[in-house]
Amino acid sequence: xxxxxxVQRYGVDxxxxxxxxxxxxxxxxxxxxxxxxxxxxxxxxxxxxxxxAPGEDDVNGVRVLRFSVTEPRDAKAFHRAxxxxxxxxxxxxxxxxxxxxxxPHSEGLLEHLRGQGERYDAIAFVTxxxxxxxxxxxxxxxxxLLCPTMHDEPPLRLAIFDEIFAExxxxxxxxxxxxxxxxxxxxxxxxxxxxVGAGIDEHAAADAETFRAKAxxxxxxxxxxxxxxxxxxxxxxxxxxxxxxxxxxxxLDLVLVGDGDVxxxxxxxxxxxxxxxxxxxxAALANAVVVVCPSSYESLSFSQxxxxxxxxxxxxxxxxxxxxxxxxxxxxGLWYSDADEYAAMLELLARDEALAWALGSQGRxxxxxxxxxxxxxxxxxxxxxxxxxxxxxxxxx
Numbered sequence: 048x049x050x051x052x053x054v055q056r057y058g059v060d061x062x063x064x065x066x067x068x069x070x071x072x073x074x075x076x077x078x079x080x081x082x083x084x085x086x087x088x089x090x091x092x093x094x095x096x097x098x099x100a101p102g103e104d105d106v107n108g109v110r111v112l113r114f115s116v117t118e119p120r121d122a123k124a125f126h127r128a129x130x131x132x133x134x135x136x137x138x139x140x141x142x143x144x145x146x147x148x149x150x151p152h153s154e155g156l157l158e159h160l161r162g163q164g165e166r167y168d169a170i171a172f173v174t175x176x177x178x179x180x181x182x183x184x185x186x187x188x189x190x191x192l193l194c195p196t197m198h199d200e201p202p203l204r205l206a207i208f209d210e211i212f213a214e215x216x217x218x219x220x221x222x223x224x225x226x227x228x229x230x231x232x233x234x235x236x237x238x239x240x241x242x243v244g245a246g247i248d249e250h251a252a253a254d255a256e257t258f259r260a261k262a263x264x265x266x267x268x269x270x271x272x273x274x275x276x277x278x279x280x281x282x283x284x285x286x287x288x289x290x291x292x293x294x295x296x297x298x299l300d301l302v303l304v305g306d307g308d309v310x311x312x313x314x315x316x317x318x319x320x321x322x323x324x325x326x327x328x329x330a331a332l333a334n335a336v337v338v339v340c341p342s343s344y345e346s347l348s349f350s351q352x353x354x355x356x357x358x359x360x361x362x363x364x365x366x367x368x369x370x371x372x373x374x375x376x377x378x379x380g381l382w383y384s385d386a387d388e389y390a391a392m393l394e395l396l397a398r399d400e401a402l403a404w405a406l407g408s409q410g411r412x413x414x415x416x417x418x419x420x421x422x423x424x425x426x427x428x429x430x431x432x433x434x435x436x437x438x439x440x441x442x443x444x
Contacts, residue, residue: 048435049081049166053183054173055151057086057111058099062274062322064349065174065196068221068245072108072173075424077109080431083167084111085159087151087179091427095151114155124148135199142207148179153179160186168435171219171427175211176202188214190438192430194243196346197225198369203232216434219243219427221347224369241430246420247352256373258330264318268300269393270335271361272328272350273342275307275319278365280341280364282309286381287341291390292316299397304331333357336403337396342379345369352418355379355410360403362392369378376417379410 054069061070069084076082084106090098093115098273104111125148132145133137157177164170164187172180175195184191193215197203212218212233219241220226226242259265269288275281282302288301289312302318303311311319323331332338338354343366351373354361361380363370365388374380381396383389396403 048168048431049083050076050431050435051083051085051167051170052076052173053085053156053160053170053179055087055177055179056089056092057084057091057113058106061090061438063092064345064347067175067349068194068196068347070109071420072423072427073109074107075420076427076431078311079424079428080111084109085156085431086111086113087116087153087156088118089116089151090111093120093122101155112159114153114159115193116145117154118150118152120150121148125150132205136204137206139206139210142205143181145205146207147179149176150178152182157182157186164190168438171431172215175208181211182209184211185214189216190434191215192217192218192434194219195225195229195369196221197228198344198346198367199228200344203228209233215239216437217241217430219430221245222369222372224372225346228368241426243426243430244423245347245349245352245418246423247349247356247414248420249356249415253333257328258327258334261327262302262318262320262323262331264300264302266300267336267397268302268318270302270304270331270338270354271341272304272332272338272353274305275303275309275311277309278342278344279307280306280343284341285309285311287386287389288317290386291393294390295394299336299393301416302331302335304328311389317331330355332359335359337362337393340364340367340370342370343367351377351380351410352414355407358404358407358411360396360406360410362389362396379406379411381406381411 056066064220073084088097088099096119099113101113101115128145132141135141158352160183170187171183171192173194239419300316304320306322338361340348340350340363345367351361363382365384371382381392383392
């Protein structure tokens with residue numbers, strides 16, 4: 048079987064949940080089928096400026112075709128288009144103009160789909176939100192799968208996405224909550240939906256002393272891992288933690304791993320580590336008292352899964368049905384709805400080590416049982432083969 052996977056950015060140094068998922072899935076599938084990743088040359092999602100060289104590349108054994116971004120994002124134009132689209136969510140033309148302004152728009156990638164789309168038996172598009180999917184999927188809809196990585200956010204209300212979800216042959220979901228959201232928003236029938244889940248790696252024990260020496264964090268801490276972006280709930284997290292520390296000066300520090308534009312306080316108790324190597328991130332997770340997941344918008348939280356893989360409890364935003372659902376199913380974490388609850392939960396987990404250990408242990412058992420990459424590989428191969436066999440039947444008729 049010849050298949051393609053389309054995603055807006057791709058590479059081992061690309062941060063982002065959907066992009067990381069796409070890379071891991073591609074690495075699972077490449078030994079089994081003839082797979083090509085179709086992507087742009089962008090690294091930074093805020094500008095889509097070309098970073099990688101266009102043309103063919105090999106990333107961890109996966110064949111990658113990169114296409115130049117024709118129109119890098121103009122931030123001011125995008126903000127204007129966003130305001131207009133949100134005022135007129137049912138206006139399809141306004142929605143298309145918003146999609147073009149958001150990007151990444153790549154004429155080369157679209158031309159490849161137009162001219163060579165038929166050489167692929169199936170084409171999977173990862174994440175619904177960006178122009179690589181919005182402009183690309185309709186060109187090959189008869190052989191398209193969509194892994195939307197969706198959550199309840201303002202863009203999902205735009206009418207342009209009705210067409211995308213209706214045209215995909217199959218939609219692949221990471222959690223039951225994501226599947227239910229698609230049912231409510233798009234009326235997606237069961238015949239077009241598959242729950243493929245995700246996987247998480249096992250990690251060796253990480254040395255606490257090594258982490259303290261490299262990161263300069265001496266005190267017990269709560270940990271955030273991800274982009275430092277308002278859409279991830281980071282500003283509210285910083286406010287909640289500052290209020291918590293004002294009431295409990297000897298309480299947990301807050302360590303943040305990841306890059307972004309959000310300013311982090313420089314006063315005692317806050318540690319911004321930026322992007323760190325995988326071994327240091329693993330050590331940060333393994334030695335945290337609790338891993339905090341403040342985002343309201345998630346289709347799946349890899350931070351939660353990684354915390355549980357290390358046997359650590361999580362504290363999640365109650366606004367996110369996915370985070371709460373994962374916490375309930377796993378028994379691995381608690382959740383909060385405001386600053387007072389955030390502080391109370393941190394105090395509880397910092398004080399009661401037995402409870403923190405029990406939650407983390409339940410999370411670890413859940414991840415080992417439900418989030419194996421082998422299950423993900425099987426689910427993706429089955430979905431791709433289903434679409435490919437349908438194309439074969441059409442060709443032979």
